[in-house]
Amino acid sequence: MKKDITPYNDQGEAHGYWEYYYSNGQLEYKGNFVNDKEHGYWEWYWYNGQLWSKRNYVNGKRHGYWEEYWDNGQLKEKTYYI
Numbered sequence: 001m002k003k004d005i006t007p008y009n010d011q012g013e014a015h016g017y018w019e020y021y022y023s024n025g026q027l028e029y030k031g032n033f034v035n036d037k038e039h040g041y042w043e044w045y046w047y048n049g050q051l052w053s054k055r056n057y058v059n060g061k062r063h064g065y066w067e068e069y070w071d072n073g074q075l076k077e078k079t080y081y082i
Contacts, residue, residue, distance in 0.1 A: 002027075009035065022047055034059070046071045 002021045009015035013036035020028045026049045031042030037060030044053040050073050056064040062081035070076050 011035075031055075031057075036060075 002019075002025055004021055005017060005019040006014070007016035007018070014033035015035060017030070017032050019030045022028050024047065026047060027045050029042060029044045031038060032040045038055075038057035039059060040057065042053075042055040042057065043051065044055070046052045048071060050071050051069050052071070053069065054065075054067045055062070056066070064081060066079045066081065068076045068078075
């Protein structure tokens with residue numbers, strides 16, 4: 001089983017690159033935190049390993065294009081956030 005990557009800063013806040021895995025070893029999500037807020041590009045995956053979502057954040061807020069996919073890999077929806 002793969003080990004989660006979950007770094008924290010001196011204040012105990014999520015900070016840096018994170019990876020989190022399902023119990024079956026498949027990657028659940030990966031992305032960056034800056035002082036406990038999502039920041040930059042993130043990817044989320046279904047339990048079967050298929051891509052579920054692509055997201056972008058700026059200081060914890062939705063920003064830019066977000067895409068969501070069905071568990072078979074087909075695009076479900078695409079949304080743009082300002």
